[in-house]
Amino acid sequence: MTNHLHDLVLSRTMAASSAALWRCWTEPQLLERWFCPKPWFVTDARIDLTPGGEFACTMNGPGGEKFPSLGVVLAAEPGKRLVTTDAFKPGWIPSDRAFxxxxxxxxxxxxxxxxxxxxxxxxxxxxxxxxEAMGFHEGWGAAGVQLEALAQTL
Incomplete structure (x- = not known):
């Protein structure tokens, strides 16, 4: 897909199968193991891969910070492509703050x-x-390393 004006992109070759990476993105118990760069961690992951289905989790910081994230799945092509957004809540309810x-x-x-x-x-x-200021490149990069390591164990 073509990059757009407001995109941030992380792209790299991972030493893991697409099937294993897909599982890490779509199985809540696996998502919780890699989704945030350590020492942050994820709890309460919920994933429904149907269009409009819930994609949610809570990101937890080492100091007790909690950042719940609630959105929906827009598209899911098993093993190939997953698209989610926080512009809607489940039930296609517009979000208060689309990011x-x-x-x-x-x-x-x-x-x-x-x-x-x-x-x-x-x-x-x-x-x-x-x-970007929140550390997109560093954070998503570190999470990507964790994702690859977990996928290699599956």
């Missing part, structure tokens, strides 16, 4: 590796800049 749409693509490379691309598409330049 981004996330698109994950997985492309098997034929040698046991997968081209993994995570795109964070923001509604505005301000939201993109806020996400």
């Amino acid at each position: 981004l749409t996330t698109e994950i693509t997985l492309e098997d490379q034929g040698d046991g590796t997968t081209l993994y691309t995570a795109t964070a598409r923001h509604w505005s330049d301000e939201a993109k800049q806020e996400h």
Whole structure:
């Protein structure tokens, strides 16, 4: 997919199958094991892969911080593509604060590796800049390392 003006993108080849990476993204008990860079961690993950289904979790910080995230699945192509957004709550209820749409693509490379691309598409330049300042590249990069390590164990 073409990058848009307000996108932040992490793309790298991972030494894991697309099937294993897909499981890590779509099985709540696995998502909780890698989704935030340590020492942060995730609890209460809920994933319903039907369009409009819930995609939610709570990100927890080492100092007791809690950041609940609630959104919906827009598209799910098993083993290939997952698109979620916080623009809606389950039931297609508009969110109070839409921040981004996330698109994950997985492309098997034929040698046991997968081209993994995570795109964070923001509604505005301000939201993109806020996400960059929060540490998008470092945080999503560290989480990507954790994702790859977990996928290698499956």
